Amino acid sequence: MKVSAYAFLAFGALGLSLGSTTPKQIAIIGGGASGSSAAMYIAQAMQEASIPCQITIYEKNSRLGGRVQSFNVPATNLIVEAGASIFVNINYNLMDAASQFGLNVIDAGIEQSLANPPNAIWNQTGIEYQTTGNEAVDTAGMLERFGAYTLQTVSNFVSEIVTKYMQIYGATTTAFNTINDMLVFMGVQDTTTTTAQAALDAFPDLNQLFLTERVDISTRVNYGQSLAQIHTMGMAISMAAGSSGGLQIQAGNQRIFERMAAASGASISLNTPVASVAKQTTSVGDTQYVVTTKTGKATTFDAVVMASPPNTYHDAAIQWKNLTSGAYLSNPGALSPPVNYYLIHVTFVAGVLRPSYFNRGTPTLNMNIIPLENYSTQGGSTVLPWTSLSHEYVLTTTDTFNICKYNKNSTSVITPSAVFTVTKLFSPQPLSESVLNQMYSIRLWTKSVQHYAYPNLVPRSGSNMPPMTVDTQLYFPNAFEPFISTMETSTVSSRNVANLIVRDFGGSS
Numbered sequence: 001m002k003v004s005a006y007a008f009l010a011f012g013a014l015g016l017s018l019g020s021t022t023p024k025q026i027a028i029i030g031g032g033a034s035g036s037s038a039a040m041y042i043a044q045a046m047q048e049a050s051i052p053c054q055i056t057i058y059e060k061n062s063r064l065g066g067r068v069q070s071f072n073v074p075a076t077n078l079i080v081e082a083g084a085s086i087f088v089n090i091n092y093n094l095m096d097a098a099s100q101f102g103l104n105v106i107d108a109g110i111e112q113s114l115a116n117p118p119n120a121i122w123n124q125t126g127i128e129y130q131t132t133g134n135e136a137v138d139t140a141g142m143l144e145r146f147g148a149y150t151l152q153t154v155s156n157f158v159s160e161i162v163t164k165y166m167q168i169y170g171a172t173t174t175a176f177n178t179i180n181d182m183l184v185f186m187g188v189q190d191t192t193t194t195t196a197q198a199a200l201d202a203f204p205d206l207n208q209l210f211l212t213e214r215v216d217i218s219t220r221v222n223y224g225q226s227l228a229q230i231h232t233m234g235m236a237i238s239m240a241a242g243s244s245g246g247l248q249i250q251a252g253n254q255r256i257f258e259r260m261a262a263a264s265g266a267s268i269s270l271n272t273p274v275a276s277v278a279k280q281t282t283s284v285g286d287t288q289y290v291v292t293t294k295t296g297k298a299t300t301f302d303a304v305v306m307a308s309p310p311n312t313y314h315d316a317a318i319q320w321k322n323l324t325s326g327a328y329l330s331n332p333g334a335l336s337p338p339v340n341y342y343l344i345h346v347t348f349v350a351g352v353l354r355p356s357y358f359n360r361g362t363p364t365l366n367m368n369i370i371p372l373e374n375y376s377t378q379g380g381s382t383v384l385p386w387t388s389l390s391h392e393y394v395l396t397t398t399d400t401f402n403i404c405k406y407n408k409n410s411t412s413v414i415t416p417s418a419v420f421t422v423t424k425l426f427s428p429q430p431l432s433e434s435v436l437n438q439m440y441s442i443r444l445w446t447k448s449v450q451h452y453a454y455p456n457l458v459p460r461s462g463s464n465m466p467p468m469t470v471d472t473q474l475y476f477p478n479a480f481e482p483f484i485s486t487m488e489t490s491t492v493s494s495r496n497v498a499n500l501i502v503r504d505f506g507g508s509s
C-alpha cells in the first residue's frame with residue numbers, strides 16, 4: 001500500500017490533485033539527507049492534510065546527497081562511499097525508504113568481499129592487537145581481555161539509551177517545537193549534558209582497557225572525539241553502530257536520497273547556490289521569503305527549510321535578511337558552546353600497501369586499522385597523519401587490469417605476489433604524496449574528497465541546542481546534529497519539520 005502512496009506524492013506536491021487552493025510554495029535549501037527526506041515527508045504530510053504545495057530544492061552541487069557521496073572506482077563496478085558509509089537495521093526511515101524504492105540493502109562487509117574483516121589497533125610502532133574476523137574466537141578473546149562484567153555493563157547502558165531513543169518512531173506525526181521537546185519525549189535529556197567519560201565513570205570497576213581500546217576508539221572513529229569530550233548520546237550511538245553490523249545500499253547510499261527527492265515531486269535545481277533569503281510580510285500580514293540564487297534569480301516562498309549546516313561550513317554562504325533579531329541562522333556563532341563541524345579528508349587508493357610500513361612481513365593486510373593513541377580526527381595525531389584505514393575491496397585481477405588500463409599504468413605490476421586493494425583513509429589534513437608513497441608500494445588510482453563531516457558533540461543541555469524553527473515558517477532540520485548526526489537522524493529531524501509545516505499551515509499535525 002505504501003508504494004501507491006508514493007506514486008500519488010508527485011501529484012500532491014505539484015498541487016494538481018487538491019482543488020483550487022493556491023499551493024503553498026516551499027523552498028528547501030540543500031539536497032542532502034535532510035533536504036531530500038524533508039521534500040518527501042513534506043509532500044506526503046501536506047497531501048495527507050489536503051494542503052496543496054509546490055516544493056523547490058536548491059542544491060549548490062551538481063548532485064544530490066551532500067555528505068552522502070557514492071562513486072565508482074574508475075573502470076570497475078565497485079562503489080565506494082566517500083561520506084556516510086553505513087546504517088543499521090533499526091534505522092527505520094532508511095530501511096523503509098530502501099524497501100519502498102526497491103533498493104537492495106547489503107551487509108557492508110559482504111559487498112566488499114571482506115565479510116567481517118579483522119580490526120587492528122595500531123600503537124606507536126605498529127599493530128599491537130587485532131581481531132581474527134571469526135566471531136566466536138573474537139568474542140572469547142574479548143571476554144578474556146576485558147571481562148564479562150565490563151562488557152555486560154556497557155552493553156546494558158548503551159541499549160538502555162538506544163531503547164529510549166527508539167521511542168521517537170512512535171511519534172512520527174507529532175510536531176515537536178524544539179530539540180529539547182524531543183529529548184524530553186524520549187527521556188534522554190541527561191544523555192547530552194555530561195561527557196561519556198563521566199557517565200561511564202559512574203559505574204564502579206569498569207575495565208579501563210575496554211574503555212580505551214573499544215569505546216574511546218569507537219567514538220573517535222565515528223565522531224572524532226574522545227570519551228572525555230563527547231556527550232553520552234554520542235558514545236551510545238557510536239557503540240550501537242559498531243555492534244549491530246553495518247548496512248549499505250548496494251547501488252550506493254546516495255541513491256536513497258535521490259529517490260526520496262524524486263518521490264516528492266519537487267522541482268530540483270542542481271548547481272544552484274542560494275545567495276540570500278529575505279523575510280517579508282505581505283499586505284495581509286502573511287510571512288513570505290524571497291530566495292535569491294547566486295545568479296540573481298529571485299523567487300517568493302511561503303516557507304523555507306534550511307537543510308544544511310549554517311554559513312561557516314560551506315562555500316555558499318547565505319545572507320539572511322530581516323530575520324527576527326538574534327535568529328540563529330543570522331548568527332550561529334552566538335550559541336555557546338558553538339556547534340563546530342569537523343573537517344575530514346577522505347582518501348581512496350587502489351594499489352598495494354607496504355607491509356613494512358605497518359611493521360609486518362606479510363603482504364596481505366586485509367584489515368581495518370585504527371590507531372590506539374589518543375588523538376582526535378580534528379586535532380590529528382602526533383605520530384600518524386591518518387586516523388583510520390579501512391579495506392574496501394580486494395581487487396580481482398580483471399578489475400586491477402581495467403584500472404591499470406584506465407590510468408595508462410603498466411599492467412606488468414600485476415604479479416601473483418601483489419595484493420591489490422581499495423583502501424579508504426581518514427585524515428585531518430590532506431595526505432601528501434610522500435606519506436602515500438611511504439604507505440603504498442604501488443598506487444593505480446588515488447582520489448581525495450573533503451567534508452565538514454559532523455559537529456562536535458560536546459555536552460550541552462537540550463535547551464541549548466539550535467532551534468528547529470528559526471523564524472516564522474523558516475525551519476532548520478540540522479538543529480538535530482549536535483544531538484546526533486547521522487543519515488537516519490537527518491530524516492527523523494526532517495520528518496518533524498514536515499509535521500511543523502503542516503501544523504503551521506493549519507493542518508492537524
Ligand SMILES: Cc1cc2nc3c(=O)[nH]c(=O)nc-3n(C[C@H](O)[C@H](O)[C@H](O)COP(=O)(O)OP(=O)(O)OC[C@H]3O[C@@H](n4cnc5c(N)ncnc54)[C@H](O)[C@@H]3O)c2cc1C
Nearest residue numbers: 030032033034060066067084085086274316451453486487
Ligand atoms: C566522512 C563521513 C562519514 C560519515 N559516516 C556516517 C555513517 O557511516 N553513517 C551515518 O549515518 N552518517 C555518517 N556521516 C554523517 C552523515 O553524512 C550526515 O549526518 C548527513 O548526511 C547530513 O545530511 P544533511 O542533508 O543534513 O547535510 P549535508 O549532507 O551537508 O547537505 C547539505 C546540502 O546543502 C547544500 N548547500 C549548502 N549551502 C547551499 C546553498 N547556499 N545553496 C544551495 N545548496 C547548499 C550542500 O551542497 C549539501 O548538498 C558521515 C559524514 C561524513 C562526511
